[in-house]
Amino acid sequence: MFIEVMALQGALGYLQYFLHDAAWVVELHLAGATTLWITGIGFYLSLHRHPLEATDSAPSSGHADTVALGT
Numbered sequence: 487m488f489i490e491v492m493a494l495q496g497a498l499g500y501l502q503y504f505l506h507d508a509a510w511v512v513e514l515h516l517a518g519a520t521t522l523w524i525t526g527i528g529f530y531l532s533l534h535r536h537p538l539e540a541t542d543s544a545p546s547s548g549h550a551d552t553v554a555l556g557t
Contacts, residue, residue, distance in 0.1 A: 488529050491522050 495518045502511040 488522075488525050491518065491525050494518055495522055 495515070498511060498515045498518055502508065502515050505511055
């Protein structure tokens, strides 16, 4: 999704340049920039593992710490 939003931003940038800053293209370009930030942050956050929440059903084999840390 991130690559598609970047490509759309590039196309809107070229369109904005060739139409000499048409107001409606500037608005779309700003909306695209906001969407790009949101997808970029979502992509960054999806790269990290989040530790499992401690529950009552944790394994009793002594490996509860490694399971809770996600390793």
